[in-house]
Amino acid sequence: EGETKTLALQVENLVAAGRPSPCAGGSRGDRPTPRARVSRGEQPSACAGISSGDAPSPCGGVSRGDPSCAGERVGSPVAAGTKKAEVASSLVAILAQVKSLHSDYPAGVQELLQDIADATGIAIKPRPAASVAPPASEGTVGGEGTGIASKAVAGDGGAALTKEAALDEVDAFVDSRNAEFDTSSLASLSAALTQPFKSGTGKIGDARKLRSIFCWITRNIAYDFDALSCISAATTDPLGVLRTRKTVCCGYSRLLQSLAMQAGLTVHCVSGWCKGYGYCVGETVGDKPANHEWNIVELNGEPFFCDPTWAAGHISNKRFVRRYNEHYWLTPPTQFIFTHFPDTSNKDCGTIALLKGSGHSRLEQLQLLTPAVTAKCFSELVQLKPGFFSAGLSLVSHPRTTIALSTAVVNVELCVPRGTKVSADLSKGGRKLEGRCFLQRDLKRGRLIIIVRPPAAGAYVLDIFAKPAGKEKGSSLDWAA
Secondary structure, eight states: OHHHHHHHHHHHHHHHHOOOOTTTTOOTTSSOOGGGGSOSSOOSOOSSEEEEOOOOOTTTTOOTTOSSOTTOOOSOOOOTTOOHHHHHHHHHHHHHHHHHHOSSOOHHHHHHHHHHHHHHTOOOOOOOOOOOOOOTTTOOBOOTBTSBOOEESSOOOHHHHHHHTTHHHHHHHHHHHGGGSOOSSHHHHHHHHHGGGTTOOHHHHHHHHHHHHHHHHHHHOEEOGGGTTOGGGSOOSHHHHHHHSEEOHHHHHHHHHHHHHHTTOEEEEEEEEESOTTOOTTOOTTSSOOOEEEEEEEETTEEEEEOHHHHHEEEETTEEEEOOOGGGEEEOHHHHTTTEEEOTTOOSSOOOGGGTTSOOOHHHHHHTEESOOOHHHHHHBOOOOHHHHHTTOEESSOOBSEEEESSSOEEEEEEOOTTOEEEEEEEETTEEETTOEEEEEETTTTEEEEEEOOSSSEEEEEEEEEEOTTSOTTOOOEEOO
């Protein structure tokens, strides 16, 4: 910012006096170095993996290890007797270049640039907006916000429903009575969990009953990590899970289905692929058998996504850590698709009543999206985590999981609410590389640019962390992408 202000002052002086700018062709100590801080152009795809090629440095022969690129020349020397219009022409070119490279230059630079253009009749081409649209054949990736052009056909109002139904009261009920519930059978447990909410009707009534069951499962059932290597050995039938209090993903989803059915609710089990524990960047759907199971729940007929397994906790150091995650309760389809892809060949999931006869394909029905995101597109999507959405972040550029670099720098751009804290790390082989990620905020547009400079050719991983405004002081940033 300081460098840009210096340039603006030099331009003002030049326009006033009609003398040459020291910026044009100056030595490396005479002028700002805007290119050292930004990308040279739009790069294809995402935040989770970066591959850097051996392309020559675009900074006039400066090696890629030089962080300043300060030896680059941005203009030609201007003779002392150059006419004012010619000087202005040269400066317009310089300022246009700066404009294309900086997103948070002072507003005065923009005004001055336009004044010079008006006075000289020189057209200035605005910087084109970043585009993340996919090839026409895919039609599923692109668009500011989520990076998904597909629209939800249902299940997109979970947050509003949760608030309207006052589900924190349901959680408090389960927590206060947890030790008293009759768990001798599925019927007795379901009745105990839903009895206080029997009078509720419609979507809110269904939500309160289902939430009580969902809450109990996430509080009481542990993930059986020891059975992960041999799923067939895991206890997955609902009665067995109720007895052992541990299971794997299909045990969670089937217990939710069985308890809900006892309460007169409709819940489907959906199997497929996920980007969870053990996921590696670049994995393709279909390379391995389906590895996860979750639920589509119908609340007064409208379908929503739930994942009781991931809501219950996570795996750390090969141990289950119980830590409730609200993100996996009634998750919006446009967020769920970043980590869950359904297997359409599995017939366990029945037809969604609301979508029956709607003309939507089987894949659209199981994703609650239209058009459906293809398996290829899902495999390429960046892995966005709950922390990304809870912090209110959204993608502007790079929605895909791999960025193939042709230059030494790449800019990853996000929309970030005011007050949200963000950090980023670049790593290789599990080792964090210091000084390789820089953050640049554009407060007016609510944008954050993560400037990434890999040290050399190779494969790297970019991790993004965030903490929403208002989160308690001293708390750490959550893993976002």
